[in-house]
Amino acid sequence: MSDKSKISTESYKGVRDFYPEDLFVQNYIFNNWKKTVESFGYLQYDSSILESSELYKAKSGEEIVNEQTYTFLDRGDREVTLRPEMTPTVARMVAARERELSFPLRWYSIPNLFRYEKPQRGRLREHWQLNVDLFGVDSSLGDVEIITVAYQIMKNFGAKDEDFQIKINDRKLIKKLYEKFSLSEDISYKLSKAIDKKDKMSSASFEIAVSELIGEKSAEFISLLESHSKLLDFIGDNEITQELAGTIEKLMSLGVKNIYFDPTLMRGFDYYTGVVFEVFDTDPKNNRSVFGGGRYDDLMDIFGARKVPSVGFGAGDVTAKDFLETHNLLPEYKTEIQLYICTVSDEYKTNAMTLGQKLRETGARVSVDLTGKKLGDQIKNADRQKVPYIICIGEDEAKSGEYTLKNLDSGQEKKVKLEEIASNLS
C-alpha cells in the first residue's frame, strides 16, 4: 500500500453492485425461476463466463464478436470472449456428451452474460438470464411445455393473465409465405429483419422498407401480415398451420389463455427454426417484451454433432425486475436473521455467544451483538436490520438461564427457557 492516492468506490461502468437489499430482490427473482422450472423437472447446469471466441463467430459472424462483446487475447494468443448469451455454451456441452446423455434433457441455468454497449434502461453490460432448454423432443409437445413453463413463471411471480400476453409465431410459416411470394433467401432474410423492427418504426417507414425489398407486391404482403384469416387462407391448410393451431389449442387447454398468434413476431437470433414466442407486458407504462424464445433444431451442426431437436427461452433479471416493479409485485425486504442477542454489559458477551451457538444447533439464525455499545443502541441496531426478535442478557439471565424474548414489531414479551426459544421464532 505504498501508493496512497485514493481509489474510486464506484463500480465499473454498466455493471451493478448488489448490496444485501438489492440481492434480496435478485434472489427473489432467481428463487421463483428455480422453483418453477424445477417443478417441471428441469435440472441445473453451469459453466464458465470464459469461452473461446470461435464459438460465437460460427453463428454470429466476426463483426458481432468484435463490436458487441468483450473479446481479448490471452497470453497463449487464444481469443477469449465473455459469453454474451448461453445457448452456444449449452449446445457445446450437449454436443460434447451427446453419446452418453440420455435424452430428452430438461436443463436450466442462471448465467451472467456480457455485452459491450452503451448502458441504457433495461440493457446493462452485465445481466443475469434464466436459460431453460428442452433437448430431444421434436414434436410440438415440447413447444407446448416450454411455453407453459414461461407462463407459469409469470403466474408464480403473482402476475394475472391480463398483466401479460404471450405472442407466438412459427418461422416455418413465414418461410412458406416467402416461398409463395417467390422471394430469394437474401431478400427473405432482410424482410425478416425489417419485420422484427416493425414496432420500432412508423407504418409509413415500414411500408417503404418492405417496398424497397419486394417492390409492388409490398401492399399485398403487408395486408396479409395484418389479417390472420387472410394470411392463413393465402398459405392454405397444411401441416405447419395445423401444428401451430394445435399448439395454441393445447396451451389453452393447459390454462395458458393469454396466447396470441402474431405473424410479425420474429425474434433476433438467426438460429430459430420453428416456433418462436415472446412474453409482453400489457401495462402501457412498460409496454415491451419481457422475454422469449423458440425452437432451434440445427444448432448442434456447428460442432459436427448429431442433430438434437431443441426448444428453449432466456429471461433476463433486469426486464423481470422492471415488470415486477411496474405491477407492484416486488416483496418488501425481509431479513433471514430471526433473533438478535444483546447484552447489558460486555462481561456477558461470552454468554451471548454461547447461547447463540446452542440455538444454531437447533437450526435458528442468530446474530450476536459484539459492539460494546449501550443496550439501547444494540436494540436500535436489531431494529434497523429488521430482525423480528431480541433477547438481552444481564446478570439475571446469565444466572437463571431464563430469557425474555421480545418481538420488536408487536412489542410483545415472553419468558422462555433455552429449549423453548427456537420454536418461538417462527
Add this chain to the structure above:
Amino acid sequence: MSDKSKISTESYKGVRDFYPEDLFVQNYIFNNWKKTVESFGYLQYDSSILESSELYKAKSGEEIVNEQTYTFLDRGDREVTLRPEMTPTVARMVAARERELSFPLRWYSIPNLFRYEKPQRGRLREHWQLNVDLFGVDSSLGDVEIITVAYQIMKNFGAKDEDFQIKINDRKLIKKLYEKFSLSEDISYKLSKAIDKKDKMSSASFEIAVSELIGEKSAEFISLLESHSKLLDFIGDNEITQELAGTIEKLMSLGVKNIYFDPTLMRGFDYYTGVVFEVFDTDPKNNRSVFGGGRYDDLMDIFGARKVPSVGFGAGDVTAKDFLETHNLLPEYKTEIQLYICTVSDEYKTNAMTLGQKLRETGARVSVDLTGKKLGDQIKNADRQKVPYIICIGEDEAKSGEYTLKNLDSGQEKKVKLEEIASNLS
C-alpha cells in the same frame, strides 16, 4: 451459419463445465456455506466480476495485475480486470456507503474469481470462493466469531474434530518479535515471506534463508519459532499475548477444541494486521490448507474512507471438494424430480401434461415424458434419471382418474387419486 468448419466442444483452458451431477456437488457445498453463515446472521451481497484494474494495483502492485490476472483495455481505454479476489471489492462497496451503513455488518458472498496461471491440482483459472466478513468490530470477539463460523462450516460438512486443525497466529505478535531483534521493515517483510514458505522447503534451506536475512541471530530466531513457551517468554507478558490467549480460550469454551497456536503461520496477503488463521486437513493424503483468513483493519485507507475494523476469510470450492472427497463426505447424487409421468401411447400425452400441471399446483416436482417412445423405454428413462416415483397413463387412468403410483426403488405400487399423489411423494 455459413461457416461449416467444426467447432471444438471443449471448454476454455482451466475452467469447468458443470453438468447437472457436477452442479449437484457444487450446490451441496454452496448450500452448506450459506446455511452456516446465515445461522450466524450474515447477509449475502454480490457484485460484478469486472473491476477497474486500479483497485488491485493499489494493494498488490502493477506486476501482479499484469502477470497473474486477466486484464485488458475496454474500448473506452479503461483498464479492466476480472476480479482475482473479493476483498478489494467488498471493501470498495463498504467504503462507498460507509456513512449510510449501520455497523457492524455481517456480509457474505460466493463470487467466482479468476487468475491467470498454469492450471494445476486445486488451482484453476476460475474458481468460486465463499467470502465471509465482519465489519465494525475491533475487539477480539470478532476474531472469535469468524473462527467459530469457519469451524462450524467444517462441522456442518460432517467433518470430525480430528479431521482438521485450525492454526492461529497474530501478525502483531510477530511484529513484536521482529522489534526485539531490531529488524528493519524491509528485512521483516522478507523474513515473513520466508516463514510463509517454510513448509515448502527443507529445514536446511529454511535455515540458510533466515541466516541470509538476519545473520548470526538466525539460530536463536528459529529456536524461538520452534518452541511456543520460549517464544512467549522472550516476547514477555503483554496485551498482544494476553489477547491471543484469550481468543484461544474463548474459542475452546465455544467448542472449538482443535485450535492451535502456530507462530509460523503467516498467510500471503499483505493487508492482514492482526489475527490470521488457517484450517488444515489432517489427512496425510490431503495434508494442506483448506482455507483461511484474518483481520485487516486498514484496507479502507485506499479509498480515503474512515477506518473500519474488519475480519474475515475466503474458502474455495475446489479445496472444499478435495477435503470432502478425501474424507468421504460427499453425498450421493439425488435428483430434485419427484415423479415421472409416462403414457401407454401418444394420445394420452395431453392427459399426462394436464396431470403434471395439477400436481405442480400442489408443490410437486413432476417431469412428463414427451418422447413417444415405448412404455418400457420411458420407465428406463425415469430410472436412469433416478426419479423415485412413476405413474403411467392409459385408457383406464384417463377415464377413472385413478392412478398407480410406483416407487422405482422398492417396486412398491399404490392406487391413488389425484389429490392423494403429492402427499405420497415425500
